[in-house]
Every structure is written in C-alpha cells, then in structure tokens.
Amino acid sequence: MPLNGFESLCKRDAPQIVSKDKGNLQYHKGNNPTRAYVTHYKIDGVVI
16 A cells, blocks of 8 residues: 555565665565555654
C-alpha cells in the first residue's frame, strides 16, 4: 500500500527487493517470484 508523501524505492512489481545499510555488508533480500504489488520505503532512516 502506498504511503502518502513518500516514494517507493522499488518498482511495484520488482522480482527482488534488497535492503542494506551503508557501510555494512549484511543485507536483506526479498524475493517476489509472482511479481505481486510491493513497496519499499525509507522513512527517518528506517527501511520499511
């Protein structure tokens, strides 16, 4: 669901969504094989 006033960091049907912090080698990768509607936000320094 889109958040008013914020733009998603990924395409709405992205096959993969990757989140990581600068300067850190760890990351989180979400797979979206059916290409469902997804959103990915960074608000106040926190990825949602």
